[in-house]
Amino acid sequence: MSTTLVAPGEQSAGESDRRIINDFSIQVATVNGSGSQTANTVLMRSIFQMGIPVSGKNMFPSNIAGLPTWFTIRASRHGFVGRKKEVDFLVAMNAETAQEDVRKLDSGAAVVYDAPLGLNQIRSDLHFYPVPFDKLVGPVCPEAKLRKLVRNMIYDGVMANLLGIEMEEIGKALYKQFGARKAKAADLNMGACRAGYDYAAQHFTKTDPFRVERMNSTAGKIIIDGNSACALGAMFAGVTVVTWYPITPSSSLVESLIGYLKRCRIDRETGRATYAVVQAEDELASIGMAIGAGWAGARSMTATAGPGISLMAEFIGLGYYAECPTVIVDVQRVGPSTGLPTRTAQGDLLFCATLSHGDTRHPMLFPSNPEECFAMTMEAFNLAERFQTPVFVITDLDLGMNNWMAEPFAYPDKPIERGKVLSAADLERLGGFARYQDVDGDGVGYRTLPAATSHPQAAYFTRGSGHNAKAQYSEREDDYIQNMDRLAHKFESIRGAVAPPVADYNSRAAIGLVCCGTSNWAADESRFQLRDEYQFETSYLRLLAYPFNRDLVDFIRRHERVYVIDQNRDGQLLQLMRLDLDPAELAKLRSVRYYGGLPLDARTLTDEIVRQEGL
């Protein structure tokens, strides 16, 4: 079933006259390494520049070149930016997948394809537009070795003509993409674009209903991927030590951070860096460095994905017990080893919450958009130093590596929080300190920094859990229990300090939806579908952080049933709630799960809720 909406007042009897404005998805099927990224970005940007809400999602293989990849651009006048399951407009550039791509389309979809593929033979219920790409590229690109790249720009021109995208906007997007220094390359690509546009104008009669029309819904907005947003958050948090080991989908986070730091964090007078970035030998080392740096007073971080988190487990447990601040950004992806490393999931929720052996609990922040990637990464550093503990920012491949529309990020309105650090003067006044003494009743002791708090009474010895309040080695039962209880109490303080969930109570709703992270986009649209198609009202709660607070309990109490949305097989978000909630509340929880590796889409969610509710 399709969710495309017919623009009101424009429906007429003939199928060909039906117009669907600013509400469709385009899927470009190519081979990876063929340089289609520029063409796709330009296409997405030009729609954005016409004021129409867009989102772009890259579905790529774990491979450098030669395997199929699909890029989906969704235009949505309602502002829905989650994945749309149905493809309305296919650009079929990959001979290998073309047949199957076409077979999967819903009736009435449109197909731009490389003419020799002869796709119009397969079905008769689609709108076909064959384009002789090889013939068109020759005249506009004399240099044969560039043709493979430039060829892709032709479909941008064809699409501009068929959809009504203004060529000036394509040009603007293209020149922005190439930048002033590559003006010649931009000219070449623009020529290819025009060739596509002209070809379409001369040879095609438009029969499909999809069109764009200028709107005013993107003014002032930016386009950015979640990883870059996290990187900016880290930089404006004042990060000083960054350690990492490359892994998809987190590598681009650190790579863009390196770019930002080189540009914005070089000391003007000395030309030296106010930061250190180390590409470590593995994640065992990157987390060790991050913890060591946090312990010694740096604002430290690392970014990784599930396999890296697995390696970090022991160290993060030590970080919890030794009470060392650091920030770990986990850009989640599917499974271990060659387990769909380029596909998205929310598969690390349970693992991160209690990572390591012994009793451990870690705070996690769940951004669902670039603005939150920025703000929450920044906040994670404050929480880490305030509570002297490792803090997770949990994103995923969908958020991290795809381009999203966002409001420009707000400059932080409060100063950096460095937490409880004693100076030499403090020690002079106090005559000493006990590292793990709960002086303020929040479970957080005062610390000193090696070689920074230079005072004969500054030192303490850091080790795992076997210590008393004075940081002296102890294997005594009472010392151990006291320490464990204080750590538990500290976690309660964290519960009160992390951001509460975003709630949308609907007084007519008996059921509620709860989710975190990128599930938000499907949830948001699913609520719309449930209301529109089934007259079914829902309330909504989006969790921004773990530990969960009272708001979750209240939300559950005020509804008959609550659907917990998970992008994993085992309902990890729901299982996390089990650690905290009473049986009466738990009894109200239902689970909706998706774990196919693609970003969760609204239709999947709606269908499942409809099934469980018996609507």
Next chain:
Amino acid sequence: MSTTVTPPPRKVNRIGLDVLSYKGGKTTLCAGCGHNSISERVIECFYELGVEPWMVTKFSGIGCSSKSPAYFLNLAHGFNGVHGRMPSVATGAMLANRRILAIGVSGDGDTASIGIGQFMHLLRRNLPLIYIIENNGVYGLTKGQFSATADLGSKLKTGVINDQPPFDCCALALEWGATFVARSFSGDKKQLQAILKAAISHRGLSVIDVISPCTTFNDHEGSTKSYAYMKDHDEPVNEVDFVPHFEDISVEIPEGGVQDVRMHDGSLLRIKKLGRDFDPTDKLRSLTELHQAQQRGEVITGVLFVDTGKPDFHDMLHMVEEPLATLPESRVRPPKAVLDQLMEELR
């Protein structure tokens, strides 16, 4: 007749601290354990050089050896990390604060078995860390299994014979980039002192492999890491004297066979050749010597390599002079105009 007893004047070092200020907690290691002697040397050296103990930071992994930082320099911060991964913690902390004077203590299991990866990568970075391997050929703390430095054919107390060849941590250190490499024996007080002092003055990574017998699990007949074995097989390649920068350097130069190395802080390392023609600034030569000694069944000790000219890790990263840990907000959070500009470019 009455006598008045005046206490002898408290003996202090050049910064006015007595030796007690360099002591640690009471050791919990076995009596006679080589590790304890090494802790004593560490205390003496820092005391005699007059280093401010609160500028020192101690790092270790896991093992009997890794416990020993708790037994020296109580006035220094310490971090007892996880097994085999002290290098990463030390690296992070030293990046946070480049003023830290860092000393790391590890074992042969901690370094050459579980920690070989971090050790090798540490070697590439020339981090200004004093890295002591308290090498007893076994895992003391887990009750005497072989480590990766145990010699081929050496025997456990239980009679088990080691059938895998050893790693030589000095050879690895030489090959992969440490800028100060030495081997010593926990029982050789004078040599170990001089080597430790030189390491304290060195700016760059110092690897000191100290044969440190485990009296409980590896000090028997058939062990190649026992006191008796070392007595018979220790072959010093040189005799080292250390003259700190604050003492009169214009010491008399004895006739022939002496090499002087000026350390980063101005101190002097005087290396006297012993018999053979050994040059500790010639890396390849030292490697060859190590290999040959191994074939002869000798344990060569002394300063095996020193290079004072290499940039350290902080220089490689082109970091500001001040500790990153305490940079004020104004230097780590770019102003609003920078964010506005970045946002503008993304529109």
